Amino acid sequence: MSWLAETAPGAVVAGFADPVADSQRLFRALLTAMAHPGRIEPLPVHLPEPQPSALWPTTVALALALLDADTPLWCDRRAPFSDSGDLDAFLAFHCGCPRVDQPEDAQFGLILVPQDVPPLARFPIGTSEYPDRSATLLVQVSALENSAGVWLRGPGVETEACLLVPGLPGAWWTFLSTNAAAFPLGVDVVFAASDRLAALPRSVSIALDGCG
Amino acid sequence: MIDGLPASRTVGHGYTYAYLDEQTKRMIRRAVLKAVAVPGYQVPFASREMPMPYGWGTGGIQLTASLIGPSDVLKVIDQGADDTTNAVSIRQFFARTAHVQTTTRTAESTLIQTRHRIPEQPLRAGQIIVYQVPIPEPLRWLEPRETESRRLHALQDYGGMYVKLYEDIARYGRIATAYDYPVLVNGRYLMSPSPIPKFDNPKLDRMPALQLFGAGREKRIYAVPPHTRVESLAFDDHPFQVQKWDQTCVLCGAGDSYLDEVITDDAGGRWFVCSDTDHCTRRRDGGADGGDRRP
Amino acid sequence: MYVAVKGGERAIGNAHRLYAEARRGDPAVPELTLEQIGQQLSHAVDRVMTEGGLYDPFLAALAIKQARGDLVEAIFLLRAYRTTLPRFGAARPLETDAMAVSRRISATFKDLPGGQMLGPTADYSHRLLDFALAETGLPPEPVPPVAGVSESSCPRVTGLLAATGLVEAPPPDSDEADTTDLTRTPLALPAGRALRLQALARGDEGFLLALGYSTQRGFGTTHPFAAEIRMGSVEIELEAEELGFPVVIGEIAVTECQMINQFQGTADQPPQFTSGYGLAFGEAERKAMAMALVDRALRWRELSGGDDARTPAAPAEDEEFVLAHADAVEASGFVQHLKLPHYVDFQAELELLRRLRADAGAVGCADGRAAGAEAPESVP
Numbered sequence: 023m024s025w026l027a028e029t030a031p032g033a034v035v036a037g038f039a040d041p042v043a044d045s046q047r048l049f050r051a052l053l054t055a056m057a058h059p060g061r062i063e064p065l066p067v068h069l070p071e072p073q074p075s076a077l078w079p080t081t082v083a084l085a086l087a088l089l090d091a092d093t094p095l096w097c098d099r100r101a102p103f104s105d106s107g108d109l110d111a112f113l114a115f116h117c118g119c120p121r122v123d124q125p126e127d128a129q130f131g132l133i134l135v136p137q138d139v140p141p142l143a144r145f146p147i148g149t150s151e152y153p154d155r156s157a158t159l160l161v162q163v164s165a166l167e168n169s170a171g172v173w174l175r176g177p178g179v180e181t182e183a184c185l186l187v188p189g190l191p192g193a194w195w196t197f198l199s200t201n202a203a204a205f206p207l208g209v210d211v212v213f214a215a216s217d218r219l220a221a222l223p224r225s226v227s228i229a230l231d232g233c234g
Numbered sequence: 235m236i237d238g239l240p241a242s243r244t245v246g247h248g249y250t251y252a253y254l255d256e257q258t259k260r261m262i263r264r265a266v267l268k269a270v271a272v273p274g275y276q277v278p279f280a281s282r283e284m285p286m287p288y289g290w291g292t293g294g295i296q297l298t299a300s301l302i303g304p305s306d307v308l309k310v311i312d313q314g315a316d317d318t319t320n321a322v323s324i325r326q327f328f329a330r331t332a333h334v335q336t337t338t339r340t341a342e343s344t345l346i347q348t349r350h351r352i353p354e355q356p357l358r359a360g361q362i363i364v365y366q367v368p369i370p371e372p373l374r375w376l377e378p379r380e381t382e383s384r385r386l387h388a389l390q391d392y393g394g395m396y397v398k399l400y401e402d403i404a405r406y407g408r409i410a411t412a413y414d415y416p417v418l419v420n421g422r423y424l425m426s427p428s429p430i431p432k433f434d435n436p437k438l439d440r441m442p443a444l445q446l447f448g449a450g451r452e453k454r455i456y457a458v459p460p461h462t463r464v465e466s467l468a469f470d471d472h473p474f475q476v477q478k479w480d481q482t483c484v485l486c487g488a489g490d491s492y493l494d495e496v497i498t499d500d501a502g503g504r505w506f507v508c509s510d511t512d513h514c515t516r517r518r519d520g521g522a523d524g525g526d527r528r529p
Numbered sequence: 530m531y532v533a534v535k536g537g538e539r540a541i542g543n544a545h546r547l548y549a550e551a552r553r554g555d556p557a558v559p560e561l562t563l564e565q566i567g568q569q570l571s572h573a574v575d576r577v578m579t580e581g582g583l584y585d586p587f588l589a590a591l592a593i594k595q596a597r598g599d600l601v602e603a604i605f606l607l608r609a610y611r612t613t614l615p616r617f618g619a620a621r622p623l624e625t626d627a628m629a630v631s632r633r634i635s636a637t638f639k640d641l642p643g644g645q646m647l648g649p650t651a652d653y654s655h656r657l658l659d660f661a662l663a664e665t666g667l668p669p670e671p672v673p674p675v676a677g678v679s680e681s682s683c684p685r686v687t688g689l690l691a692a693t694g695l696v697e698a699p700p701p702d703s704d705e706a707d708t709t710d711l712t713r714t715p716l717a718l719p720a721g722r723a724l725r726l727q728a729l730a731r732g733d734e735g736f737l738l739a740l741g742y743s744t745q746r747g748f749g750t751t752h753p754f755a756a757e758i759r760m761g762s763v764e765i766e767l768e769a770e771e772l773g774f775p776v777v778i779g780e781i782a783v784t785e786c787q788m789i790n791q792f793q794g795t796a797d798q799p800p801q802f803t804s805g806y807g808l809a810f811g812e813a814e815r816k817a818m819a820m821a822l823v824d825r826a827l828r829w830r831e832l833s834g835g836d837d838a839r840t841p842a843a844p845a846e847d848e849e850f851v852l853a854h855a856d857a858v859e860a861s862g863f864v865q866h867l868k869l870p871h872y873v874d875f876q877a878e879l880e881l882l883r884r885l886r887a888d889a890g891a892v893g894c895a896d897g898r899a900a901g902a903e904a905p906e907s908v909p
Binding site: 253255285314349453495 | 609615717719859861864872874878
Binding site: 042045046047049050052053057092093149150151153154177178180206210223224 | 250251256257259260261263264265266267268269270271272273275277278300301302303304384385387388389420422423442444457458459460461462463
């Protein structure tokens with residue numbers, strides 16, 4: 023742990039209060055979200071302080087529940103960004119996930135500033151024989167609402183659903199609708215607002231003409 | 235040379251909650267999420283050696299162990315019944331390792347692990363049903379090589395399966411598959427529904443509950459999200475049909491449930507009883523009577 | 530109320546008690562100790578450790594005792610324990626060149642550096658039941674040490690030949706590249722050789738023996754020589770990240786076998802001997818030799834210039850067939866799962882069969898009565 027002190031003086035952040043139970047609760051919320059594209063699930067756990075300053079509690083919980091040494095991670099914020107010291111320490115200490123420089127090498131993408139659209143097309147989308155070998159993107163967003171957004175249809179949606187992600191640039195939606203068209207290939211996306219989450223698996227079809 | 239056991243290995247060794255270590259649960263959970271995102275596609279996963287034999291539900295047990303939490307209410311059935319030996323064994327395992335409440339009531343459960351049946355009572359939104367799967371590959375009997383069947387799935391080349399079913403019709407006048415009847419999920423992936431009788435196939439279609447399938451020995455996980463289209467393969471001139479009995483359950487009189495046949499003597503005598511013990515119990519609790527003709 | 534297999538919990542509990550009683554046998558006979566199993570049934574312990582994938586003679590002996598000597602069941606018990614153990618890292622490749630050998634034979638050279646050493650073997654014993662063993666008695670006379678044998682350097686035969694180019698060079702040491710753990714990563718086909726060897730090491734001895742044997746009888750095109758079989762103890766070295774150099778964390782007993790086969794060569798490779806490799810914990814020659822034969826057989830594609838269009842000509846050359854069926858724990862579980870109730874599926878088949886017989890107008894088919902009419906599915 024000596025290097026931790028070097029890279030992030032005084033910045034050892036907390037993990038789950040109860041790692042086993044909290045991971046399970048978070049996973050079930052995420053599974054519900056993934057199984058019902060567009061449905062907004064409240065963050066089911068309370069996280070102790072301090073948390074990395076760059077992350078919402080939901081993002082922290084997702085990282086803790088999903089990432090480990092087996093999941094190469096690409097993040098849009100790397101040192102030497104001024105706010106990334108405790109982020110890097112958090113990911114290294116609590117998740118232990120290898121960090122990759124190229125999106126092509128990532129199993130997970132952690133996107134903290136979606137306004138700066140990352141090179142989305144470069145994440146792995148799987149192969150026709152192994153479509154599961156694709157990235158999952160964890161995208162931190164300012165809010166999530168089931169109103170005046172895009173129409174969603176497909177597996178997990180009984181009739182149709184409606185999702186609004188305020189402030190998410192149009193380039194994301196263009197990408198996401200192309201992504202759905204490539205099914206069974208594609209990335210899967212999880213949106214994390216501060217106290218809630220929603221998911222858009224590649225299986226969902228997205229109509230951009232607005233709802234609500 | 236034999237050394238003594240360190241204290242941590244002796245009796246009372248504490249396994250983690252729901253038996254699996256956290257890293258394993260994360261690995262399985264990630265596979266489940268991919269399975270849900272690609273309905274009907276079999277996601278390879280690093281299946282662990284469980285303290286039960288392969289073929290006895292290790293895939294389902296690993297799924298359940300990765301899903302279960304203290305607020306769940308677990309139901310375990312085998313052949314539709316809560317009290318068959320392997321169902322009892324698996325239920326005890328989770329009662330012991332996950333400190334979870336168990337039930338035989340379909341409606342009260344949040345999580346159902348099953349082998350070979352889907353409960354008669356329709357499942358509702360929010361429930362999860364976990365199927366134990368022996369052979370996840372629906373094309374296995376046409377093409378035993380995984381390398382080849384994987385390619386057929388990639389190309390969505392399911393002609394061979396239709397040919398097989400059509401050969402049945404040509405030969406027998408009907409499709410001679412009575413269980414593990416292949417289905418097409420959301421119009422894309424051919425899927426084994428596990429060895430449920432085809433009687434249960436219509437329940438797969440647009441089920442409000444989440445359906446997860448685990449094959450431990452074959453190391454595959456797959457899923458059908460809620461409200462997803464699941465079609466049993468058929469032909470225009472030979473629509474899909476399910477089993478139906480002239481008899482009714484001798485205990486509750488049900489005429490619309492899947493029946494087990496029980497041989498009662500050596501003179502050809504037999505009864506039929508509901509395979510779903512919860513369904514039968516509920517009906518009898520509600521006053522239904524099968525006119526039990528047993529001695 | 531009628532239920533076929535009612536009273537599950539009590540029945541299971543009683544079954545376990547009956548099993549425990551049968552395990553103990555006649556209480557007038559002294560109970561086996563794990564020390565006795567470890568010392569006197571060491572081949573069984575070695576097999577359980579090898580196929581269990583865990584080097585722990587104490588736990589292997591415990592598993593054998595618990596399984597009443599059923600080695601496949603003991604392997605299963607050890608595996609189920611192993612799966613819960615944390616991983617600390619991957620050791621460096623074993624330096625079997627530096628093995629403290631207790632036995633070393635080569636079938637290819639009459640004499641060679643380090644010499645031939647017969648060691649503890651029953652190879653040349655006459656298989657006559659030794660009735661003296663039926664009586665407990667004095668331990669056998671100790672063998673006086675032979676001067677200078679085990680102390681001399683004992684390079685591996687394939688290494689000696691590789692220098693001349695007559696045998697393919699061993700693959701370079703790879704600390705990182707091939708440490709994928711078969712038990713933590715799903716197997717994808719085609720598997721690399723390193724992954725195949727992991728599967729074979731855990732593979733059922735009987736299955737590998739039969740496959741290896743089949744290659745000798747012509748189901749496969751290998752003509753093997755046992756270049757070397759050696760047994761002894763080797764050190765396990767782990768590179769500790771903080772230290773930057775490897776440290777010895779223990780010593781294990783292994784049996785290593787290298788088979789060499791004549792090879793005609795390809796456009797890229799000159800004619801030379803190629804090898805198959807086998808390694809097992811403890812003293813396990815049969816396993817190591819069978820594994821080496823199967824390893825070599827599975828290399829046919831690589832050694833035929835990597836022609837993907839060709840199909841394997843023999844069962845032992847068929848990677849998917851061998852890897853999918855080599856594991857005794859998987860095989861035992863699935864074969865024995867047929868003991869579980871299947872009456873729902875059986876009922877489905879019964880109903881279908883009756884219908885097909887009725888369709889066919891089977892004579893004397895009183896059974897047809899039980900079959901109902903098949904109704905079209907009602908779609909809500």
